Amino acid sequence: MTYALPNNLSSYWLPFTPNKAFKAAPRFITGAAGQFYFTSDGRKIRDGFSGMWCSILGHCHPKISEAVNAQVRKLDYSPAFNFAIPETFDLATRIAAQFPAGLEHVFFTNSGSEAVDTALKMALTYHRARGEASRVRFIGRVNGYHGVGFGGISVGGMPNNRKFFGLALPGVDHLPFPYDARSDSFTKGEVDRDPSIYLQELESLVTLHDSSTIAAVIVEPVIGSAGVFIPPRGYLQKLREITQRHGILLILDEVITGFGRLGAANGASYFGVTPDLCTMAKGINNAVVPMGAVIASQNIYDTILDSSRSGIEFFHGYTYSAHPLAVAAGLATQSILAEDEVYARANALAPFFQEAMHSLKGEPYVTDIRNLGLAGGLTLAPHPDGPGTRGYALFLAAYERGLAIRSNGDTIAIAPILISERQDIEDIIEHVRRSLRSLG
Ligand SMILES: Cc1ncc(COP(=O)(O)O)c(C=O)c1O
8 A cells, every 4th residue: 555655754753762763764654454564665564562562462453443433433532530431330340350359440541651650649649548648668670661750760770761851759769670691591481599689678678768668669570671571480479478568569560461461361460469559551452542550459449538538539530541442442352352362372372482482592692582471582792882782773674574573772572462373473583583693
């Protein structure tokens, strides 16, 4: 299909993109179906990254497109405050049913970043409601990614996302990165070793600040955006035990791990840990309309609601929270996930994906490979021109060969669509292999 290309590339400022390089050699996506994008120059690009971890059922799924079309003809928008559409309650119920018992109440946002800021605000509101307003400190983790709001970059631990933006939230500490490239490289799945060394810092922070000042710890169950790093076996369980002992809330940021990426409904279920709050976004409605959410424990919900005799209990929300089109896409997505047993399917494919990923060991510049479920990460030896150069070069080489993947610095993330077949995985990995071999 031909497409009228814009003659002015100046006005649009692209996010998280080298704008000058992009505008010198733009990549225009003009359509998509299933596992493929179509480009303005008539090429077919395999999606090896599920959009950005989010198009978990592939692109333009007819049932989701139809649901959104039907909704936009029926009701385009209704106010998010003091009104609701009936369907939103059904979507919340279906989401809550997928999380461990005790996590019961869903608050909708429009993105993962908003979900993170919402969860942090819920934690503060909860402690204040129960008479511990002194609990205002947060603890994140080195290399964590929690979106781009000021809350998210404060608890996040990726230097470039923080260093340009001043001091952000005060009173935030970070746990160490729970991965040691010297000993953990090329591990398949979870590393088998004692996670305590990575959690001693939490006990030290409790000693330093006193638990009465700490509101919450937030971590991703599997570190996603920094390049797919899997904490050692037992890490999350131990983190849960320590936080509980000190009355500190545990927030799991499930923006990537929610809705099947690990071959289970979410990271909490996969690791058998019940946090107090979980954030989610990405796969919630197959990314057809922006949507995120936070699920809160019964205790947090009751405490916040009971603290207010009348009126608004939680002074927070967005004009587009639970937007009718996002809800319609969400219900359609959740039906497909259940009817097609997508989590079980992803779980069944995971061992094949693991072997395929690790078959890249020995290819040029590959210094590490990691995987869990249908999430895979590669680390490349840095190019003499500087960190990130080789990772970006691989991203470009893969695109030239017809594959979309994601680079962050010199790490590469691969995230197949959850309903992939073995052939799709083989195709992604062979593209990556050929792209690696083409690097100078
Ligand atoms: C764990 C995690 N949290 C939060 C976010 C931010 O989500 P969004 O880009 O929708 O704001 C992301 C995005 O990749 C993420 O991976």
